[in-house]
Each structure stands twice: as C-alpha cells, then as structure tokens.
Amino acid sequence: MTDPTTAYWRGIRVSLPFLLVVLPFGALFGVVGTEAGLSLAQVMGFSIVIIAGAAQFTAVQLMQEQAPTVIVLASALAVNLRMAMYAASLAPHLGHAPGWQRVLIAYFNVDATYALSHMEYESNPEMPLNEKVAFYMGTATVICLPWYGVTWLGAVLGQAIPPGIPIDFAIPIAFISFFAPALRTFAHLAAAAAAVVLAVSLQWVPHNLWILIAGAGGMAAGAEVERRQAMK
Amino acid sequence: MTGWDSVTIWMVIAVLGIGTLAIRWSFLGLLGNRDLPGWALRHLRYTAVAILPALITPRVLWPAATGGETDPARLAAAALALAVGYVTRNALATIAAGLAALLLLQALGL
Numbered sequence: 219m220t221d222p223t224t225a226y227w228r229g230i231r232v233s234l235p236f237l238l239v240v241l242p243f244g245a246l247f248g249v250v251g252t253e254a255g256l257s258l259a260q261v262m263g264f265s266i267v268i269i270a271g272a273a274q275f276t277a278v279q280l281m282q283e284q285a286p287t288v289i290v291l292a293s294a295l296a297v298n299l300r301m302a303m304y305a306a307s308l309a310p311h312l313g314h315a316p317g318w319q320r321v322l323i324a325y326f327n328v329d330a331t332y333a334l335s336h337m338e339y340e341s342n343p344e345m346p347l348n349e350k351v352a353f354y355m356g357t358a359t360v361i362c363l364p365w366y367g368v369t370w371l372g373a374v375l376g377q378a379i380p381p382g383i384p385i386d387f388a389i390p391i392a393f394i395s396f397f398a399p400a401l402r403t404f405a406h407l408a409a410a411a412a413a414v415v416l417a418v419s420l421q422w423v424p425h426n427l428w429i430l431i432a433g434a435g436g437m438a439a440g441a442e443v444e445r446r447q448a449m450k
Numbered sequence: 451m452t453g454w455d456s457v458t459i460w461m462v463i464a465v466l467g468i469g470t471l472a473i474r475w476s477f478l479g480l481l482g483n484r485d486l487p488g489w490a491l492r493h494l495r496y497t498a499v500a501i502l503p504a505l506i507t508p509r510v511l512w513p514a515a516t517g518g519e520t521d522p523a524r525l526a527a528a529a530l531a532l533a534v535g536y537v538t539r540n541a542l543a544t545i546a547a548g549l550a551a552l553l554l555l556q557a558l559g560l
Contacts, residue, residue: 239541246545255451260459267467272498276505277466283514284453290462295469297501303494306477306486313478324475386515387524387552390506391531395544397502398535409496410503417504418511429505436500441492 222352225345229356232338236330236361243271244365246388248372250275253385254282258373265369269362270328272396273297279389285426293429304332311339315351323351326358405447409440527552 244265251261256278264274273294280290304327312323335354339345345353379385401407413436420428451459477486486494510528512518531548535541 242542242545256459257456260451260456260463263460263463264466267463268470270470272502273466273470277462279505279509281451281454281459281462287458287462291465291469293501293505294466295473296497298470298473299497300494301470301474302476303486303491305474305479306491309478317479320479321471321475324471324478327474327478384515384524384552384556386513387527388549390510390524390528391545391548391552393502393506394528394531394548395535395541397499398532398544399539399541400499401536406496406499409500413500413504414507417507421508429501432504433497433501436504437493437496440496440500441489444492444495 222348225349226352226356226359229334229338229353229358230360231356232334233330233357233360236334237364240330240361240364241368243392244368245372245375246392247271247274247278248369248374249376249379249385250388251278251369252373252376253379254278258370261373262366262370265366268294269325269365270298270301272393275389275392280426280429283426289426289429293426293433296430296433301327301332304329304336307336308332311336311350312347312354314347319351323354326354326362328361330361331357403444405440405443408443409436412436412439523552523555526555 247265248261251264251274252258256264264277268274268277276297277290277294280293285293305324308323308327312320315323331354334357335350338353339350397410401410413432416432416435417428420431423431510524511520513521513524515521516524527548530551531544534547535544538544
C-alpha cells in the first residue's frame with residue numbers, strides 16, 4: 219500500500235458504490251436536456267465542459283423559463299460556490315502538486331470525489347503527495363468519466379420515453395434528492411427554510427433575481443445560526 | 451431550445467465551464483495552503499441547501515406543465531420525496547419515491 223498504483227486502485231474501489239448515484243443522474247440529465255430542446259452535442263457539452271450535475275440542471279431549467287442569460291450564469295455558478303470550500307479543504311493535502319495536476323484535480327472536483335478523498339487524507343495523514351493524487355484520480359476515474367457516457371445514453375434513449383410521463387417533474391425531484399439528504403443540522407434547516415420563504419415571497423422581483431436574493435439570504439441564515447450555536 | 455440560438459447556448463456552456471473550473475481551482479491553485487476565513491466557510495457551507503430549495507419551491511407550487519396551476523399530485527410527490535430524502539439520506543430512494551408517487555397519483559386521476 220505504499221505506491222501510487224495501489225492508491226489509484228483503492229480510489230477506484232471505494233468509489234464504486236457511488237456509481238449507483240452517478241449513472242442515473244447523468245442519464246437523467248441527458249433525458250431532461252434533450253426534452254428541453256438541446257441538441258445531442260449541446261447536452262454533451264454541458265456534461266463534459268461543466269461536469270456538475272446540480273448546476274447543469276439549474277441552467278437548463280432557467281433557460282427553459284427564458285430567464286436572462288446573466289441570471290442563468292449567475293444562478294448555476296452560485297450552485298457551484300460550495301466547491302470553493304472543497305478546494306480550500308483539499309489545498310493542505312494537494313496544494314503542492316504540480317500546476318497541471320491541480321488543474322486536473324480542480325476539473326474533477328465534484329461532491330463525491332472531494333468527500334471520498336478528503337476522508338482518506340484525514341485518516342491517512344502520512345500518505346505521500348503522489349499517492350494522494352493517485353487516490354484522487356482513482357475516485358475521478360469511477361465517478362467522473364462514466365458521467366459522459368450515461369449523459370449520451372440518456373440523451374439518445376430519452377427520445378423513446380412516451381409522452382404523458384411527467385418528465386418536467388424530474389428536475390424538482392432531482393433537486394430534492396440533492397439537498398434533502400444534506401439537511402443534517404438545525405443550521406442547514408434554517409438556511410433552507412429562509413431561502414424557501416424568500417423565494418416564494420419575492421416572485422415579483424424581475425429577471426429571476428429572486429433566486430440570488432433567496433440563495434444569499436438562506437446562506438446568511440445558516441451561517442448566523444451556526445455562529446450563534448458556536449457561541450453557546 | 452426555444453428562445454435560445456445555438457451561439458448563445460454554447461456561450462452559456464463555455465462561461466459555466468470556465469467559471470466552474472475557476473471556483474474549483476481557486477483555493478487549490480491560487481492561494482495554496484492559506485486558510486479561508488471562518489465567516490466565508492460558514493457561508494459557503496450553506497450554498498447548496500439554500501439555493502437548491504429556493505430554485506425549486508416555486509416550480510413545485512406553480513408548475514409550468516400545468517400552466518402555473520397548483521397540482522396536488524406534484525405537491526404530494528415533492529413532499530414525499532423531501533421526507534424520504536430527509537429520513538433515509540439516500541438520493542436514489544428520494545428520486546424513486548418522488549417519481550413513483552407522481553406516476554401513481556396521476557394514474558389514480560388526481
């Protein structure tokens with residue numbers, strides 16, 4: 219267990235269960251993107267260039283609603299802001315990797331690759347840098363590379379879904395599956411509740427700006443609850 | 451896609467790709483080992499649980515597919531998905547419960 223090859227394979231092994239989540243989500247994006255009227259190349263463009271499920275669904279949903287381009291961009295990027303936190307928490311472990319490796323690591327930084335790698339580094343602080351990188355690439359091999367293939371499958375096979383199936387509701391359900399399991403603490407619940415109340419009451423705000431206001435308000439509520447709890 | 455020409459769609463993809471990579475690279479590539487201030491971490495922790503429910507709640511209450519009319523079947527399916535996700539912490543179970551509930555309720559004519 220002391221060489222990069224072993225670390226790479228261990229990264230692959232621990233990631234395999236996550237295929238159960240990655241494969242259906244990628245396929246669902248292919249289906250939803252195609253149903254929304256994107257071409258096969260555009261659907262693949264989303265999954266290869268952006269490679270971030272929640273942000274991809276956000277962009278497609280808002281484009282379907284004819285939101286202004288700036289709002290589409292700002293909202294989808296806001297969904298990805300949590301990855302700045304992932305980058306910061308990986309930095310002590312991977313910050314000294316060569317520049318091109320850090321770009322590759324950044325590209326593959328999704329919830330699962332981050333969570334699995336961070337857990338491994340914390341429980342194995344003595345791990346040398348090259349093994350840490352190899353482990354990370356193992357998780358990326360399993361979690362990120364199939365994303366492209368299943369997006370394509372979803373886009374191609376999705377056209378065969380009979381009309382009458384309420385595919386429009388796949389996006390809300392997918393979103394609920396992103397955040398409901400993450401509502402771990404009272405602060406998380408407060409953030410979600412505040413954001414929902416703001417979103418519903420600010421529907422009159424033009425240009426879909428209510429999304430960003432509600433998001434910022436929810437984040438502030440969560441942060442404030444956490445701060446107060448920490449002071450106790 | 452209705453209302454979006456191909457050039458604009460590719461521009462959206464490119465900007466989101468570059469922006470997302472910049473976010474992912476930020477503290478890893480640029481700032482090295484410097485720690486984020488506590489207040490920033492506190493806010494970033496809640497981005498997903500704030501923005502995702504905010505985005506989706508109006509669509510659940512007033513779905514475009516029903517012309518903005520509140521639909522009891524969609525509302526019930528979303529509530530069930532939320533409960534299943536919260537209790538089981540399992541994303542796949544959440545999706546399965548929500549979609550199965552909606553299909554069932556629609557089949558029952560609700």
